[in-house]
Amino acid sequence: MSDEEDDIILAELDDEELVQQMFDDLYDGLKEEIEEAVNILLERGWQPYDILTKALVGGMTIVGADFRDGILFVPEVLLAAGAMKGGMAILKPLLAETGAPRMGSMVIGTVKGDIHDIGKNLVGMMMEGAGFEVIDLGINNPVESYMDALEEHKPDILGMSALLTTTMPYMKVVIDTLVEQGKRDDYIVLVGGAPLNEEFGKAIGADAYCRDAAVAVETAKDFVARKHNQASA
Numbered sequence: 001m002s003d004e005e006d007d008i009i010l011a012e013l014d015d016e017e018l019v020q021q022m023f024d025d026l027y028d029g030l031k032e033e034i035e036e037a038v039n040i041l042l043e044r045g046w047q048p049y050d051i052l053t054k055a056l057v058g059g060m061t062i063v064g065a066d067f068r069d070g071i072l073f074v075p076e077v078l079l080a081a082g083a084m085k086g087g088m089a090i091l092k093p094l095l096a097e098t099g100a101p102r103m104g105s106m107v108i109g110t111v112k113g114d115i116h117d118i119g120k121n122l123v124g125m126m127m128e129g130a131g132f133e134v135i136d137l138g139i140n141n142p143v144e145s146y147m148d149a150l151e152e153h154k155p156d157i158l159g160m161s162a163l164l165t166t167t168m169p170y171m172k173v174v175i176d177t178l179v180e181q182g183k184r185d186d187y188i189v190l191v192g193g194a195p196l197n198e199e200f201g202k203a204i205g206a207d208a209y210c211r212d213a214a215v216a217v218e219t220a221k222d223f224v225a226r227k228h229n230q231a232s233a
């Protein structure tokens with residue numbers, strides 16, 4: 001790092017410069033700087049959701065592109081992910097604090113063989129903010145852990161996340177198991193993750209594919225409302 005960069009005082013940057021600096025700091029995996037910047041934006045009246053999407057997810061998109069192009073490697077991306085999580089941890093209680101009425105519940109987890117959890121965590125946070133109770137199963141979930149959690153918590157929604165083309169087919173294993181056990185219609189199944197698309201969601205028998213956390217919340221609300229209407233009809 002050059003002396004010049006050492007001297008940057010985050011609080012003296014205007015909003016646009018600060019967000020640019022956050023992109024750089026996320027890229028460099030600087031957790032404390034990211035946390036400081038998140039707090040500065042909050043003090044300036046930014047909405048937690050805007051900080052999440054514009055600064056943190058925006059920065060992670062740049063990291064993703066350079067990872068794809070072989071410019072960044074796993075250790076660096078792990079540091080970036082750690083910095084992102086530092087920022088998310090500050091925003092989490094604020095997003096959950098909206099006082100939204102209880103909407104329903106969701107069991108969510110990343111599928112077997114896959115350890116990516118940032119997107120899943122973000123979806124969980126946004127769902128909590130929208131009034132859903134979220135049971136997070138973490139990463140690397142075999143079909144049994146989904147089944148056990150569904151049995152135990154009886155949620156409205158099952159959410160599965162996969163970020164690898166090699167792990168996304170595992171979602172079908174879970175859905176097929178639900179079908180075999182005659183339980184498919186008991187749950188709304190939402191799937192997500194960067195390599196998925198709507199077509200894939202349909203092909204594996206999910207109710208919907210959601211491209212991001214905001215769409216996940218809207219879709220979840222929509223399906224839960226329909227489910228309740230059916231139940232009362």
Ligand code: B12
Nearest residue numbers: 064068114115116117118119159161164165192193212213
């Ligand atoms: C961070 C990262 C990592 C970190 C993960 C840290 C962590 N704690 O999550 C580390 C370094 C560990 C990692 C490891 C690997 N990674 Co990686 N990783 C990424 C990266 C750069 C960003 C992912 C991310 O967090 N994005 C930000 C979040 C907010 O976005 P998101 O996950 O897409 O989630 C949003 C939506 O998809 C949706 N969503 C997500 N889940 C769900 C679930 C539900 C229910 C719903 C409704 C919606 C939803 O909503 C979210 C919020 O808006 C991506 C690049 C990319 N373009 O995605 C590569 C990427 C996914 N990784 C990749 C690879 C290859 C790997 C490794 C195999 C590398 C290696 N050689 O070891 C390993 C695999 C490890 C494993 N077994 O899982 C490839 C996958 C390629 C492919 N076609 O399969 C990618 C695409 C990079 C690339 N282009 O090469 N990775």
